[in-house]
Amino acid sequence: PVVLGIESSCDETGAGIVRDGKLLAHVVASSMDEHARFGGVVPEIAARAHLHSFNPVVRQALDQAGLRVGQIDAVAVTTGPGLSGALQVGLAGAKSLAYAAGVPLYGVHHLAGHVAADTLEHGPLPEPCVVLIVSGGHTSLLLVRDLVREPILHLGDTLDDAAGECFDKVARILGLPYPGGPAIDRAARDGDAKAVAFPRPLTRPGNDPFAFSFSGLKTAAARWVEQHRLRGEEPSVADGAAALQEAVADVLTRKALAACRAHDVRTLIVVGGVAANSRVRALAEERCAAAGVELRVPPMTLCTDNGAMIAAVGDLLVRSGAEPAPLNVSIDPSAPLEYASLTPLPAPT
Ligand code: ATP
Numbered sequence: 001p002v003v004l005g006i007e008s009s010c011d012e013t014g015a016g017i018v019r020d021g022k023l024l025a026h027v028v029a030s031s032m033d034e035h036a037r038f039g040g041v042v043p044e045i046a047a048r049a050h051l052h053s054f055n056p057v058v059r060q061a062l063d064q065a066g067l068r069v070g071q072i073d074a075v076a077v078t079t080g081p082g083l084s085g086a087l088q089v090g091l092a093g094a095k096s097l098a099y100a101a102g103v104p105l106y107g108v109h110h111l112a113g114h115v116a117a118d119t120l121e122h123g124p125l126p127e128p129c130v131v132l133i134v135s136g137g138h139t140s141l142l143l144v145r146d147l148v149r150e151p152i153l154h155l156g157d158t159l160d161d162a163a164g165e166c167f168d169k170v171a172r173i174l175g176l177p178y179p180g181g182p183a184i185d186r187a188a189r190d191g192d193a194k195a196v197a198f199p200r201p202l203t204r205p206g207n208d209p210f211a212f213s214f215s216g217l218k219t220a221a222a223r224w225v226e227q228h229r230l231r232g233e234e235p236s237v238a239d240g241a242a243a244l245q246e247a248v249a250d251v252l253t254r255k256a257l258a259a260c261r262a263h264d265v266r267t268l269i270v271v272g273g274v275a276a277n278s279r280v281r282a283l284a285e286e287r288c289a290a291a292g293v294e295l296r297v298p299p300m301t302l303c304t305d306n307g308a309m310i311a312a313v314g315d316l317l318v319r320s321g322a323e324p325a326p327l328n329v330s331i332d333p334s335a336p337l338e339y340a341s342l343t344p345l346p347a348p349t
């Protein structure tokens with residue numbers, strides 16, 4: 001089937017088109033620049049930006065694929081989790097398109113989209129696989145069997161901040177621009193990761209092996225900066241960035257590989273915005289190679305929020321015979337990740 005995917009959970013308006021697992025179009029408009037001076041995403045501005053970008057982005061995606069609306073077989077849309085106003089705009093647009101084209105609508109969980117993004121680059125997910133989701137709002141280790149048929153098992157989640165949130169907050173402490181993740185990645189290139197001994201939260205024996213905690217790193221970074229200033233010195237931003245990045249990458253990859261070992265899984269998939277981090281990628285590669293685990297990381301443009309990943313889930317849902325969503329389906333800003341779709345699948349026969 002040809003599936004149009006719509007994403008609008010945060011500050012990216014994304015439209016993507018997937019046909020039988022193949023990526024045909026991938027267009028994203030971001031309102032990131034409009035939020036930069038506030039140091040974070042402003043929900044009202046994000047919602048208005050989606051309203052502004054929805055039509056042009058969908059139009060561009062159709063042009064890219066060389067298709068007309070009438071050639072779409074289904075529309076998939078993020079129904080949660082995310083910012084309420086932002087989700088509403090995408091859902092209203094997706095409903096209108098589905099209704100106008102007379103095709104079914106599928107509600108998709110945003111994080112299942114992040115997982116499915118990898119299939120557009122590397123093909124179907126091996127079963128089972130361990131997925132490390134590291135984004136601005138989430139940090140979770142998942143055991144994924146059949147993404148659209150079986151419940152997704154949470155091995156562990158963050159107890160406080162997400163990894164991306166940690167990058168963003170520490171960047172602010174170091175005086176780096178928003179969004180912090182890419183800024184820290186760049187600054188770290190000239191830094192010495194060993195210059196600061198940042199903690200490795202929840203890695204002691206007896207700690208939950210798959211749970212994460214990143215709020216302590218933010219505090220440690222703030223204290224480190226403060227100690228320098230009390231001595232009348234300015235800390236090296238490059239060193240701070242490199243050491244922070246090393247601490248986060250170390251904890252993420254250590255726990256992800258422990259999860260693969262514990263569940264005898266041969267494939268690790270790393271997705272979400274923080275999967276774009278160069279040190280996270282390098283360390284994951286190194287440790288997976290040493291453990292004989294295959295590592296799959298989608299290309300950067302598919303790691304951050306986009307509509308193609310939502311189309312990828314929609315395509316899987318259509319092909320597995322999932323029930324479409326009713327046209328009165330609603331958003332769920334805090335949807336827990338258990339099923340990829342918010343609509344039930346037929347019972348296995
Ligand atoms: P969620 O998917 O949980 O709802 P989100 O959609 O905001 O959150 P993404 O768009 O997947 O998250 O990722 C954005 C996050 O990724 C931001 O926190 C950003 O700082 C971080 N990020 C992006 N590039 C990098 C990088 N190179 N290094 C570290 N972090 C990065």
Ligand code: MG
Pocket residue numbers: 010011012136304305
């Ligand atoms: Mg984003």
Ligand code: FE
Pocket residue numbers: 110114135136272273304305
């Ligand atoms: Fe996301």
